[in-house]
Amino acid sequence: xxxxxxxxxxxxxxxxxxMAAQRxxxxxxxxxxxxxxxxxxxxxxIFAEAGEPRFRELEQQAVAEALSTSGVVSLGGGxxxxxxxxxxxxxxxxxxxxxSVTTLTRRAGMNRLRPLxxxxxxxxxxxxxxxRRPFYEAAATCRIDGEQPVDAVVSQVLDCAANVRAIRxxxxxxxxxxxxxxxxxxxxxxxxxxxxxxxxxxxxxxxxAAGLAALVPGxxxxxxxxxxxAKTTEVLVRSWRTLAGAGFTRxxxxxxxxxxxxxxxxxxxxxxxxxxxxxxxxxxxxLGMTDAAVGxxxxxxxxxxxxxxxAFYEPRAVFCDLDLLSGLPxxxxxSGLAEVVKHGFIADPAILQAADRDPAxxxxxxxxxxxxxxxRAIRVKADVVSQDFRERGTATTVGREALNYxxxxxxxxxxxxxxxxxxxxxxxxxxxxxxxxxxxxxxIGAAEVxxxxxxxxxxxxxVTYSGAPWATVRAVMGRDKKARGAHLRxxxxxxxxxxxVEADVDEAILAESYxxxxxxx
Numbered sequence: 045x046x047x048x049x050x051x052x053x054x055x056x057x058x059x060x061x062x063m064a065a066q067r068x069x070x071x072x073x074x075x076x077x078x079x080x081x082x083x084x085x086x087x088x089x090i091f092a093e094a095g096e097p098r099f100r101e102l103e104q105q106a107v108a109e110a111l112s113t114s115g116v117v118s119l120g121g122g123x124x125x126x127x128x129x130x131x132x133x134x135x136x137x138x139x140x141x142x143x144s145v146t147t148l149t150r151r152a153g154m155n156r157l158r159p160l161x162x163x164x165x166x167x168x169x170x171x172x173x174x175x176r177r178p179f180y181e182a183a184a185t186c187r188i189d190g191e192q193p194v195d196a197v198v199s200q201v202l203d204c205a206a207n208v209r210a211i212r213x214x215x216x217x218x219x220x221x222x223x224x225x226x227x228x229x230x231x232x233x234x235x236x237x238x239x240x241x242x243x244x245x246x247x248x249x250x251x252x253a254a255g256l257a258a259l260v261p262g263x264x265x266x267x268x269x270x271x272x273x274a275k276t277t278e279v280l281v282r283s284w285r286t287l288a289g290a291g292f293t294r295x296x297x298x299x300x301x302x303x304x305x306x307x308x309x310x311x312x313x314x315x316x317x318x319x320x321x322x323x324x325x326x327x328x329x330x331l332g333m334t335d336a337a338v339g340x341x342x343x344x345x346x347x348x349x350x351x352x353x354x355a356f357y358e359p360r361a362v363f364c365d366l367d368l369l370s371g372l373p374x375x376x377x378x379s380g381l382a383e384v385v386k387h388g389f390i391a392d393p394a395i396l397q398a399a400d401r402d403p404a405x406x407x408x409x410x411x412x413x414x415x416x417x418x419x420r421a422i423r424v425k426a427d428v429v430s431q432d433f434r435e436r437g438t439a440t441t442v443g444r445e446a447l448n449y450x451x452x453x454x455x456x457x458x459x460x461x462x463x464x465x466x467x468x469x470x471x472x473x474x475x476x477x478x479x480x481x482x483x484x485x486x487x488i489g490a491a492e493v494x495x496x497x498x499x500x501x502x503x504x505x506x507v508t509y510s511g512a513p514w515a516t517v518r519a520v521m522g523r524d525k526k527a528r529g530a531h532l533r534x535x536x537x538x539x540x541x542x543x544x545v546e547a548d549v550d551e552a553i554l555a556e557s558y559x560x561x562x563x564x565x
Contacts, residue, residue, distance in 0.1 A: 046110075046117050047205050048133060050180055051141035052172055053121040054151040055190050056197065060141065061118040063194070064201045071115035075123065078106040087120075104128050111136065121172065124179045133183055139204050140184035145169045147191055186210075192218075209419050213338065213358070213426045215433035221338055221362040221426060223419050228252075228365040231299065232259040234324055240296040242287055244310035246270040246303075249328060252368065253301055256326070260299065264290055268302075272463040274309045275344040277353075283313045297322035297360075303329040303376075304336025304467070308351070311342030315357035323359045329372065330380020330409070331468055333364040334387070334421045339429040339447075345463075349523045350455050356434050364422070369409040377407055378504045379468030382450075385499065386475060387421035390446050390535075390543045391428075395420050396499060403502040442535070446543040449535045450475030453558075456520040460512045472505035473561055480557035481549060482536040492540060508562030514555055517563065 047064065049057040058074050065072035076087055079102045083090060090099045103120055107129050110117045123129045143151075149166045181187075186204035189212050190197055200220065203210040208224035222230070235241060240262035245253040247267055257263035266286055268274040287298075298321060300310030307325045314323035327337035343354020369377070381399075384406075388395030398417045399406045405413040425447060432443030454474030458465055479496045482488045497507045522532060531547050538544045555565055 046115060046136045047201070048111070048136050048138045049116070049118045049141060049201070050124055050138060050183060051121065051190065052143065052148055052169065052176065054148045055121070055141040055143040056151075056194065057118040057141055059194060060190075060197050060201060061116045063198045064205070065116035067198065067202060068116065068205060071113065072118070073110040073115060074118045075103060075106040075110055076118075076120050078110060079103055082106065100126060104132075107132055122176070124176060124183055130179070130183055137185050137204055137207075138183050139186045139188060139201055140180045141190035141197065142180070142187055143190035145173055189214075196220075211419070211423050211426045212430075213340075214430040215340060215358055217358045219358055219361050221364060221422055223333075223364040223366070223415070223422065225367045226365065227363050228256065228326055228368065229259060231256060231324060231326060231361075231363055232261075234361045235260055235297055235322070238262070238295065238297045238322060240264060240290065240292055241299060242266050242290075242292065242296070242310075242313075243299045243301055244268055244283070244306055244313070245301040246274070246306055249302055252328070256299065256301060260297075262296070268306060268309060270305075271303070272305050272345060272350075272458075274305045275351075277344065277346070279309065280312065280344050283309065284317055287313070287317055292317065292321065294318050294321055297324065299323075300325045300337070301328065302332070303327065304332040307332055307337045308341070308343055308354070311340075311357055311359065312344060312354055315342050315355040320357065323357065325359045325362045326368075327362070327364060328368045330369065330377050330418070331383055332380075334380060334418060334425070335383045337362050337364070338422055338425050339444075340433060349520070350459060350463075352523075358433075364418070366409060366415060366418075372409060374407065374504070375466065377409060379466040381406060381503050382468030382472045382475075382500070382505055384417055384421040385503070386447075386449050386471065387424040388417075389475065389496075389537060389540060390449050391424045391541055392420050393541050396540070399499055399503060406503060442543050442545055445533070445535055445545055449537070449543060450478055452521055452532070452534055453477045453517070453561075456517045457509055457511070459520045460516055469506050470509075472500050473507060473509045476500065476507045477557050477561050478534060478536055480560040481534060481546075481553060482538075484553045484557060485536070485546065485549070487536055487538050487544070488540075492537070495540075510562045510564060512563075514558050514563055514565045517558065518554070 049061045051057055062072045080086055103123050111132055148169050152165050188200045200210045208222050208227055211221045213219055238261050241260040242264045243253050244266045253265055298310050298314040300307035311323055314321050325337040327333045340356050340358040342357050343351045346352045395417050398413055402413050405411045428444055435444040450471040454471035457470040476496050479493045483493050500507050533545050533547045536546050
């Protein structure tokens with residue numbers, strides 16, 4: 045298997061490819077250079093004397109030769125247009141360096157050595173991008189944002205080589221979410237220059253925390269309560285004092301190792317100690333990977349409600365090591381899958397189709413179906429967060445609030461049940477409730493409501509709740525973070541894959557919808 049770089053002219057394939065090959069200790073081949081070596085002519089001369097068809101013929105031969113031995117291969121920008129070349133790429137790891145036309149134009153300038161870019165460079169690149177983009181998308185096994193510094197691009201190329209999926213969160217301070225197996229051992233690479241590292245973890249993960257401690261500078265193990273019991277003011281103050289007593293400075297770092305509650309707490313500690321120190325998350329649950337560890341929301345609970353105190357604070361990196369999910373109880377897997385499926389409902393129906401096709405496989409953290417759906421869910425969240433990091437959606441734009449689909453009732457259930465309900469289980473009921481509201485408002489039909497119930501039930505998730513009367517639940521919903529004054533705002537579907545926010549939904553509709561999920565008035 046080769047590592048093959050594709051992309052438009054000036055996307056950096058040759059530079060990145062050569063650096064990646066050096067890091068991997070393998071050969072590097074640029075097919076344009078190979079064409080020149082075999083023909084004894086420059087690419088420009090071939091175009092001028094024999095035309096583009098002859099060049100493409102020589103290029104196809106060069107691609108076949110380059111892929112016959114192991115290494116890193118950089119393809120010419122137009123090679124992907126050949127069906128024969130696309131066939132040759134089968135079975136290889138293909139990395140697309142995606143770069144904007146604006147950046148490409150700046151890089152290419154009026155370079156007369158690129159025969160397809162003569163004349164109006166921007167116009168030509170715009171045309172080539174429109175023609176070639178669908179072929180890049182279809183061929184790529186990894187897509188990388190080539191606008192980043194070259195070292196960051198090379199690092200992500202190496203992730204692709206190791207079958208590690210990397211997703212860029214382009215918020216205020218961009219960072220990568222890496223998804224793969226055995227990748228927790230890479231954490232130390234993100235902490236260059238750090239003096240001390242506090243590893244926050246629940247007791248059940250003491251062995252994993254000790255293993256991580258051997259990989260990071262100046263480790264300090266900080267054991268915290270399991271689950272939502274970690275997200276209290278008492279634990280927060282104790283954590284601050286522990287790190288202050290250990291002499292932590294702004295050159296030190298915090299790692300959150302555990303589920304969403306642990307990473308929420310650790311992130312808030314990092315955000316507030318000394319007004320902010322470095323933070324890395326290593327989530328160990330499905331829920332943590334798809335929700336809490338990605339997006340830069342940190343916080344703790346108050347007696348009055350969940351996550352009412354917190355801060356927006358990006359981690360330096362997120363490592364979703366799928367090996368850490370091995371042995372996770374099925375109930376915890378299912379709880380996390382509620383968030384995965386939520387991302388399917390709001391933005392990526394392919395997740396729903398995978399769950400429909402193979403619900404048992406979706407529940408198996410060792411399956412490719414699970415890994416692909418988790419990756420898709422994380423990509424949805426990364427895209428949303430990149431566009432609206434601080435949740436500034438307006439009356440006409442949804443933004444980050446889309447991620448709260450099912451959460452208004454879900455959080456209320458958690459609160460009234462004293463957090464004895466798993467988060468994903470509560471959100472599952474919350475999504476059915478939201479679907480019922482949407483149907484009553486004419487946004488979706490009865491078929492979509494039934495689809496919610498059937499799909500969630502097939503994954504072993506609850507779709508009904510009857511633990512508290514409506515008046516009690518409604519009072520807690522009024523303290524939801526999305527509320528504006530006395531105005532309750534609900535995230536609803538406007539069809540599968542599309543969201544909207546509705547404020548001040550008629551109280552009778554809310555009550556009827558609560559009854560429809562099994563609640564009492």
